[in-house]
Amino acid sequence: MLFHLAWATLLRHRGRTVLTVLGVAVSAAMLLDMVMLSSGMRASFRNMLVASGFELRIAPKGTLPFDTDATIPNATSIAHRLQADSDVTTVSPVLGGQLHVTVGQRTINATALGGIGRVQGDYDITDGRVPSAPDEVVASAEFLRASGLAIGDTIRAAAGYDPELRTTTGSRALRIVGRAHFVYLPAEQRAIALPLETLQRMQGARSTDRVSLFMVKTRAGANADTVLHRLQRTLPNVSMISTASAMQQVDQRLSYFRQLALILGAVSLAVGFLLVTTLVTVSVNERLGEIVIMRAIGVARERIVLQIVLEGIAIMLAGAIVGLGLGLLTARYLNSILASFPGLPAAIDFFLFEPHDAWTALGLLTAVGILAGVYPSWRGASLPIALTLREEAVG
Amino acid sequence: MNDLVLSTSELRRDYHMGGDVVHAVRGVSLDIARGEYVAIVGPSGCGKSTMLNLLGGIDRPTSGAVTIDGARVDRMSDRESTRFRLHHLGFVFQRFYLMPALTALENVELPMAEAKVPRGERVARARELLAYVGLGARVEHRPAQLSGGEQQRVAIARALANRPRVLFADEPTGELDAHTGTEMIALLEQVNRDGTTIVVVTHDDVLAQAARRVVHMRDGVVVDDRMATR
Numbered sequence: 001m002l003f004h005l006a007w008a009t010l011l012r013h014r015g016r017t018v019l020t021v022l023g024v025a026v027s028a029a030m031l032l033d034m035v036m037l038s039s040g041m042r043a044s045f046r047n048m049l050v051a052s053g054f055e056l057r058i059a060p061k062g063t064l065p066f067d068t069d070a071t072i073p074n075a076t077s078i079a080h081r082l083q084a085d086s087d088v089t090t091v092s093p094v095l096g097g098q099l100h101v102t103v104g105q106r107t108i109n110a111t112a113l114g115g116i117g118r119v120q121g122d123y124d125i126t127d128g129r130v131p132s133a134p135d136e137v138v139a140s141a142e143f144l145r146a147s148g149l150a151i152g153d154t155i156r157a158a159a160g161y162d163p164e165l166r167t168t169t170g171s172r173a174l175r176i177v178g179r180a181h182f183v184y185l186p187a188e189q190r191a192i193a194l195p196l197e198t199l200q201r202m203q204g205a206r207s208t209d210r211v212s213l214f215m216v217k218t219r220a221g222a223n224a225d226t227v228l229h230r231l232q233r234t235l236p237n238v239s240m241i242s243t244a245s246a247m248q249q250v251d252q253r254l255s256y257f258r259q260l261a262l263i264l265g266a267v268s269l270a271v272g273f274l275l276v277t278t279l280v281t282v283s284v285n286e287r288l289g290e291i292v293i294m295r296a297i298g299v300a301r302e303r304i305v306l307q308i309v310l311e312g313i314a315i316m317l318a319g320a321i322v323g324l325g326l327g328l329l330t331a332r333y334l335n336s337i338l339a340s341f342p343g344l345p346a347a348i349d350f351f352l353f354e355p356h357d358a359w360t361a362l363g364l365l366t367a368v369g370i371l372a373g374v375y376p377s378w379r380g381a382s383l384p385i386a387l388t389l390r391e392e393a394v395g
Numbered sequence: 396m397n398d399l400v401l402s403t404s405e406l407r408r409d410y411h412m413g414g415d416v417v418h419a420v421r422g423v424s425l426d427i428a429r430g431e432y433v434a435i436v437g438p439s440g441c442g443k444s445t446m447l448n449l450l451g452g453i454d455r456p457t458s459g460a461v462t463i464d465g466a467r468v469d470r471m472s473d474r475e476s477t478r479f480r481l482h483h484l485g486f487v488f489q490r491f492y493l494m495p496a497l498t499a500l501e502n503v504e505l506p507m508a509e510a511k512v513p514r515g516e517r518v519a520r521a522r523e524l525l526a527y528v529g530l531g532a533r534v535e536h537r538p539a540q541l542s543g544g545e546q547q548r549v550a551i552a553r554a555l556a557n558r559p560r561v562l563f564a565d566e567p568t569g570e571l572d573a574h575t576g577t578e579m580i581a582l583l584e585q586v587n588r589d590g591t592t593i594v595v596v597t598h599d600d601v602l603a604q605a606a607r608r609v610v611h612m613r614d615g616v617v618v619d620d621r622m623a624t625r
Binding site for chain 1: 444509553
């Protein structure tokens with residue numbers, strides 16, 4: 001009966017209740033977006049790192065992977081030493097660079113990744129197959145769109161280009177055998193992946209037996225950080241980073257995002273709290289007579305509290321449900337804007353929806369709904385019956 | 396009187412207003428037998444409404460005792476007196492005070508729901524009570540759709556929901572026109588004839604004359620207490 005009474009009381013002033021619910025919905029949408037923002041980049045970055053299963057990344061001393069153009073010398077020797085570790089199952093060397101592709105009268109620049117097709121973790125084939133011969137490549141959809149080329153076409157690509165002399169170096173013919181989605185590159189990036197040795201030869205002496213990065217998979221059950229420390233002792237001239245320590249660095253760099261999200265989330269909760277408290281307090285003040293009569297006819301004080309708190313929760317929940325949809329739409333729109341930042345990997349989402357986020361937002365809003373009902377319910381339940389009746393009779 | 400349902404002893408109620416003390420009820424002792432119909436009358440400010448609130452356990456005396464069916468209402472905690480009012484007392488007020496969001500049926504159900512009466516049972520009793528007060532055809536109407544007299548009838552049905560030992564009514568005809576007031580007086584007489592003890596506070600001479608006993612108050616004390624002559 002009290003649930004029914006609470007609901008019926010809210011419906012007595014439909015316009016006012018709907019407006020408050022909409023206000024709470026905006027606040028709930030903002031809260032959900034802030035919860036999604038605070039965890040979205042971190043979660044999507046982590047998903048990106050662990051997707052290919054490589055737990056360790058080895059870069060030139062003092063750098064992060066692809067942080068500079070620096071390369072690791074003696075790559076073959078290092079690869080052998082890495083593979084010699086009993087906990088290492090896969091070693092994937094990667095060399096980065098640029099390719100200048102001649103298409104008719106035009107030259108199209110593309111990011112080049114040299115690797116070993118069968119163990120690489122940089123791209124997923126969306127059409128065609130992985131390169132297996134030295135002159136085979138796969139290209140990003142954006143490269144194929146910009147060049148007008150297709151799988152099966154042969155291109156002329158050079159690893160070096162002198163704009164003053166307008167001459168190329170390390171040029172050779174390559175055949176496109178697949179279309180690929182490059183995991184760590186922005187969606188709009190023009191990219192080509194080719195065999196490591198082919199790219200090393202095209203880049204010439206500066207890249208002989210050199211790579212930009214090693215990605216390492218460890219045995220199932222092995223502790224990646226333990227393996228990392230062991231490898232660091234045997235290979236002191238390179239920098240190693242595990243997924244866990246990469247996440248720590250990401251956490252540090254994203255801390256201001258989380259602080260921003262926390263502050264804005266708290267503000268949206270406070271706004272929701274004030275909206276609901278105001279509405280319920282006004283509603284209680286309008287029906288002091290009804291409330292004391294309920295007390296007079298024997299309705300317990302705690303039942304009065306419950307009824308008023310239920311009103312607050314009902315508004316919060318209704319607002320939260322509307323706000324969930326609104327928040328997801330807003331997040332999708334904001335994500336599309338932020339995702340167009342230059343250089344941002346396509347796999348990174350600023351606002352990543354996870355059911356946990358929705359439950360977190362819903363839990364916070366319910367708690368705030370309860371808190372919002374505390375003051376008006378305390379006021380309603382603590383009214384002196386006889387005195388209020390006398391004042392109501394006079395008023 | 397052997398079958399007392401309500402008695403007070405040296406009942407006092409003082410109010411502190413600013414620096415002054417107002418003695419609203421000053422040492423009233425009153426015995427009411429089961430089945431009586433008592434009207435408390437007197438000029439405005441004589442303390443009759445305060446008296447009703449003290450008798451009904453919705454106000455606490457400064458001193459003295461209120462006993463209903465052997466229970467010391469004045470000594471009860473807030474929780475105890477609330478439960479006591481729910482199960483043993485009924486109230487009707489001048490302004491009806493129905494829940495505007497609920498139908499007539501739901502308004503009558505409310506005290507039974509609070510008393511944990513099963514839904515089927517309380518709906519049946521609420522319909523029965525609304526038929527008893529002459530509103531059997533208007534059970535689904537909300538208060539705003541009812542006249543003043545009909546709202547007061549719903550309030551009486553609500554007051555009778557948990558089969559009270561005593562029904563307290565504070566100016567029940569105060570907001571009604573003469574014709575509707577007369578109907579209300581007849582209904583209260585019917586309720587009393589059917590066995591419910593009634594204590595009514597009123598300015599309305601016609602209502603007071605309907606009671607079998609009239610208690611006159613002035614300045615917080617009982618100045619006259621006599622059986623009505625009809």
